[in-house]
Amino acid sequence: MTDFQVWAGNIQERMEQVLDSILPAAEISPRRLHAAMRYAAMGGGKRVRALLAYAAGDLCDTRPEIVEAAAAAVELIHAYSLVHDDMPCMDDDDLRRGKPSCHRQYDDATALLVGDALQTLAFQTLSSPGLHPNAARQLEMVQLLTIASGSRGMAGGQAIDLESVGKALNQTELEAMHIHKTGALIRAAALLGAYGAEQLDSDKMRAVDVYAQSIGLAFQVVDDILDAEADTATLGKTAGKDAHANKPTYVTILGLKRAKELAAELHANALSALKDYGDQAQRLTQLAQYITHRSF
């Protein structure tokens, strides 16, 4: 294993522990809800958002317990969005990470409440009193996550996505959708890792922001490429589903070759934002490589 794989593996493992301690035990009433929340939030995913928070925290010397809480809060928001996104009235997906999606494993009403309660738990985690020595800064971190998650961030991106089904979006419109739908939370993950530092370095914050915006889009372009190329078995969700649903993707708009070039350009943009930081930006650099080369 490479040094990066060890680092990422440790964080993925740590995230499971942190989420395990944050999520109410399945023995606590209401049990079915708590069991379903754990089912939806734990044991899965590459935790790309958590890795971004840690990597940005690494650049900015953010204290581990603050990075940890920020990463967990972002992963909880992400988990809630997946649960609601999979529901019959949205994407109606039966599989998530190779397992039955939450509403298939439980039921629609429970999945609705699971998403609701995971969102609340994210803000509970990030607003935990005393987490950051500077309470005003911590409030700003909460505020940042609310803006990234709400109707002008992630949830708004979902709404734009709904409106776009069957429409012929151009690249600019597609980008606007993804900047909200996935980009906002990815950006928030990196910014929170940086913003949790005791001493803010505005140059580093700006670098992390540029990096995160490029890598957030690259993430989506790569997702579309994977979706177009992969089969159900390797991806753990119904492959080609977006194309079938007549949803615009980077591949349908640009073609596979140009989409791959775009991913490479965004990767280069992300790296150039880090050029002043050398080894300090090692994890962000490795993560950019990982995100843009997941399996091609």
Next chain:
Amino acid sequence: MTDFQVWAGNIQERMEQVLDSILPAAEISPRRLHAAMRYAAMGGGKRVRALLAYAAGDLCDTRPEIVEAAAAAVELIHAYSLVHDDMPCMDDDDLRRGKPSCHRQYDDATALLVGDALQTLAFQTLSSPGLHPNAARQLEMVQLLTIASGSRGMAGGQAIDLESVGKALNQTELEAMHIHKTGALIRAAALLGAYGAEQLDSDKMRAVDVYAQSIGLAFQVVDDILDAEADTATLGKTAGKDAHANKPTYVTILGLKRAKELAAELHANALSALKDYGDQAQRLTQLAQYITHRSF
């Protein structure tokens, strides 16, 4: 109009203005989502939770802009819970406050996102930097609202409610459900009004807490009585629906006469918590009267 009615009317009007300024304009993209959020959160209801925040703020000399933000945040949480609660996979209600419920006016996917985004907006409102001169206190207010809203508060109460359909609950179990489902947020509304004060008075906080817990249960008992007695026209929702759905209510468990006695007892408990405060507690006293005597 009585002095109380003027006071309440002013707050109800002020809440509309505050929500109007907090909610993104319907002209801002994604427009359908923003229009639906406004449809769901504005123009309705007695704003009992906002009134509680203001009345507790009145007892504790909390600054108006802090009470206002706390009241709006609680009303946004309440609005989100109604939107999700009305959805087909939950109570499947076509009417809310005499208008088509959000998913009937728009669609299920939009209603799902509306609830999600209203919840986020609640925390965005309460975490607005600089709202409270004491940032640590403001963080604690955010934390309080998350706990009241999440899986061990309101959302948990909804889950217990789901599990209780068709079951023969006793009064203790019914109470446990309502303490979560409606009580937690009502209590949070009053506590936030008190907790926003610059100088905390622990005796007053305790009094508000006891008051709010009694009045929160009274509110639900009265709701069950109204539901049993009212017809669709006056209530603006499908009357008797809970009883039809074989959901336990205070009236089905205790009978109408005993339920009314219980409401009166809870009212008396709430008042006795305020006994040391005389005129300072005038609004809380009037509100207790209003809540327990809405229409009988």
